[in-house]
Amino acid sequence: MNSSIELIKTENLTKHFTVKKGLFGEKALIRAVEDVNIQIYENMVFSVVGESGSGKSTLSRLILKLLEPTSGRIYFKGSDISELDKEGLKSFRRAVQVVFQDPFASLNPRQSIFSQIAEPLKIHKLASKKELKDRVAQLLESVGLKPEHMYRYPHEFSGGQRQRICIARALSVMPELIVADEPLSSLDVSIQAQILNLLTELKEKRNLSFLFISHDLNVVRYFSDYVAVMYAGCIVEEASAKALFENPLHPYTRVLIESAPSIEKMNTPRRPLTQGQQDGDANQGCPFYTRCPEALGICKDERPELLNKGNRKVACFRV
Amino acid sequence: MAEKNSPSSDEHLLTIEDLNIYLKGKSSFLNIVEGLSLNINYSEVFGLVGESGCGKSLTALSILRLLPPNITTEGSIYFHPLKKNILSLSDDELLDLRGKEISMIFQEPMTSLNPVFTIGYQIEEVLRLHEGLSKKQAHQRAVELLEAVKIPMAGKRINDYPHQLSGGMRQRVMIAMAIACRPKLLIADEPTTALDVTVQAEILQMLLEIQKSHRMSVLLITHDLAVVAQTAHRIAVMYAGRIVELARKDELFKNPRHPYTLGLLNSIPKETSKKLEPIPGVVPSPGELPEGCKFVTRCKYRIKDCHKKEPQLIDTGDNHYSRCLRANEFIN
Numbered sequence: 001m002n003s004s005i006e007l008i009k010t011e012n013l014t015k016h017f018t019v020k021k022g023l024f025g026e027k028a029l030i031r032a033v034e035d036v037n038i039q040i041y042e043n044m045v046f047s048v049v050g051e052s053g054s055g056k057s058t059l060s061r062l063i064l065k066l067l068e069p070t071s072g073r074i075y076f077k078g079s080d081i082s083e084l085d086k087e088g089l090k091s092f093r094r095a096v097q098v099v100f101q102d103p104f105a106s107l108n109p110r111q112s113i114f115s116q117i118a119e120p121l122k123i124h125k126l127a128s129k130k131e132l133k134d135r136v137a138q139l140l141e142s143v144g145l146k147p148e149h150m151y152r153y154p155h156e157f158s159g160g161q162r163q164r165i166c167i168a169r170a171l172s173v174m175p176e177l178i179v180a181d182e183p184l185s186s187l188d189v190s191i192q193a194q195i196l197n198l199l200t201e202l203k204e205k206r207n208l209s210f211l212f213i214s215h216d217l218n219v220v221r222y223f224s225d226y227v228a229v230m231y232a233g234c235i236v237e238e239a240s241a242k243a244l245f246e247n248p249l250h251p252y253t254r255v256l257i258e259s260a261p262s263i264e265k266m267n268t269p270r271r272p273l274t275q276g277q278q279d280g281d282a283n284q285g286c287p288f289y290t291r292c293p294e295a296l297g298i299c300k301d302e303r304p305e306l307l308n309k310g311n312r313k314v315a316c317f318r319v
Numbered sequence: 320m321a322e323k324n325s326p327s328s329d330e331h332l333l334t335i336e337d338l339n340i341y342l343k344g345k346s347s348f349l350n351i352v353e354g355l356s357l358n359i360n361y362s363e364v365f366g367l368v369g370e371s372g373c374g375k376s377l378t379a380l381s382i383l384r385l386l387p388p389n390i391t392t393e394g395s396i397y398f399h400p401l402k403k404n405i406l407s408l409s410d411d412e413l414l415d416l417r418g419k420e421i422s423m424i425f426q427e428p429m430t431s432l433n434p435v436f437t438i439g440y441q442i443e444e445v446l447r448l449h450e451g452l453s454k455k456q457a458h459q460r461a462v463e464l465l466e467a468v469k470i471p472m473a474g475k476r477i478n479d480y481p482h483q484l485s486g487g488m489r490q491r492v493m494i495a496m497a498i499a500c501r502p503k504l505l506i507a508d509e510p511t512t513a514l515d516v517t518v519q520a521e522i523l524q525m526l527l528e529i530q531k532s533h534r535m536s537v538l539l540i541t542h543d544l545a546v547v548a549q550t551a552h553r554i555a556v557m558y559a560g561r562i563v564e565l566a567r568k569d570e571l572f573k574n575p576r577h578p579y580t581l582g583l584l585n586s587i588p589k590e591t592s593k594k595l596e597p598i599p600g601v602v603p604s605p606g607e608l609p610e611g612c613k614f615v616t617r618c619k620y621r622i623k624d625c626h627k628k629e630p631q632l633i634d635t636g637d638n639h640y641s642r643c644l645r646a647n648e649f650i651n
Contacts, residue, residue, distance in 0.1 A: 222588030259516045259519070263572055
């Protein structure tokens with residue numbers, strides 16, 4: 001995969017939030033993203049999995065430049081996105097688009113579908129006034145909607161259709177990377193499959209890359225090329241989707257995969273492998289130490305580094 | 320009709336017969352749940368599965384008579400231990416039923432707990448009301464209950480307010496409250512949907528342990544086929560307000576006999592990376608259901624007759640019920 005173009009590269013990317021805790025406003029530090037180094041290549045689906053609070057959405061927002069990192073750098077095609085000038089930023093915004101989880105909240109209820117899809121085209125001067133209508137019609141068709149629906153308003157569409165509209169809007173500016181943050185979570189199973197097929201088709205036809213955030217491991221396994229597992233802000237394991245699911249090395253990855261309900265394993269009782277939940281405050285030692293079924297003495301005091309292991313990376317002393 | 324056995328059978332805890340739920344519109348009534356019949360047996364986990372809007376939650380709410388006033392019900396819900404039809408109980412009788420004989424947990428534990436009382440107070444309230452325990456006894460029992468749902472340091476956590484607990488812990492408190500009076504039936508409406516997979520696994524496991532030790536029945540309502548696959552004994556699949564298939568769990572997944580169930584199973588991404596076969600189209604809204612079979616517009620097995628008359632839910636053998644004209648063709 002190294003032969004293709006590198007779209008996104010992060011270097012020691014870190015984001016901390018300070019929050020007030022308790023009645024007297026003692027400040028606490030939340031390590032949402034801690035020292036993350038990832039690369040996303042062209043035509044690649046890079047998935048991030050983890051439980052809520054693991055920092056996967058914060059990571060996606062950092063890469064979208066919707067949040068400023070506490071430290072570390074993000075490169076888009078080799079240039080640091082924090083140093084972009086106005087023009088550079090505009091072209092970065094064009095090249096990196098986003099589809100959010102809730103299609104009800106991400107469309108403007110007072111604007112017609114046409115004006116919402118046409119707006120990015122106008123801003124980036126990608127279509128003349130005359131061409132606009134045809135371009136919007138094409139985009140709607142490419143996501144499986146009827147062109148004559150373009151003058152309707154968001155409330156006239158179902159959840160799945162709205163998510164298609166959000167995808168059409170993201171596609172309108174011919175992006176290179178789409179950040180999809182739980183794009184299927186608010187949809188029913190049968191509609192999820194429709195959207196998943198659409199995303200797969202778009203990836204192949206348009207040579208797109210995805211940063212795909214999801215908690216649904218079945219979907220991730222199906223759609224991804226490469227997967228990073230996050231826990232308490234850190235990447236604990238990353239590997240090709242096949243390698244990760246067939247042979248998870250990090251105890252947390254194993255716990256995640258084995259906890260997921262599945263129809264195939266319906267008659268083997270599910271044993272919960274861990275107790276408790278992730279603790280963002282643990283700043284010493286392995287972040288998974290308190291829940292790890294295989295913890296060693298060293299895990300408490302020293303934080304394992306994310307090290308290469310063949311063509312994958314794992315952060316665990318056991319491996 | 321499904322299992323129209325005599326309502327006096329010893330096995331049955333709850334018998335729903337020909338349940339219809341109507342939503343009062345401006346000028347007409349919309350039939351949201353139509354002709355639903357099922358039995359829940361003693362110590363059984365019964366899964367009710369379907370996509371949003373199929374009527375599964377309304378069915379659950381109707382069992383506890385929790386539907387808002389603009390929704391009316393017809394039919395009968397016979398609760399065998401009381402030998403009474405829940406739909407014709409008086410308000411006083413309902414008070415004794417809710418929380419004592421039948422209790423319920425919901426998807427979002429935060430909105431189901433009162434934020435201004437400690438969790439201990441909220442559990443004790445149930446015990447004092449239904450069991451007539453003294454304050455001290457109720458406190459004692461509440462600690463035991465929190466221990467039963469595996470809340471660490473129960474004696475200390477009992478004084479916590481809901482906001483001090485994580486989502487998983489709140490759902491545990493809800494379960495503790497629901498099982499406080501040892502109900503015979505627990506209705507769990509998407510109990511783990513808002514939770515992470517690792518927490519989901521813990522909660523479901525615990526729920527099953529309690530179900531076994533209390534010999535309680537559970538009506539588990541969910542959209543997640545994988546969750547019912549690992550918990551339920553029997554499963555009913557709902558579509559557009561009707562049960563379209565009902566069978567024992569192994570039966571249902573090994574040999575689904577309704578195109579909708581087949582479609583749902585084909586929509587779940589499998590390990591192999593072949594193209595998914597989603598069900599085309601969307602669920603029609605209750606006012607716009609097609610003539611004949613309600614799934615006909617999205618069904619790839621449809622024949623002419625499907626448009627004419629709605630098929631009945633019939634036993635295709637081995638208590639495997641399907642509402643499809645071609646059900647017999649799906650039998651392996």
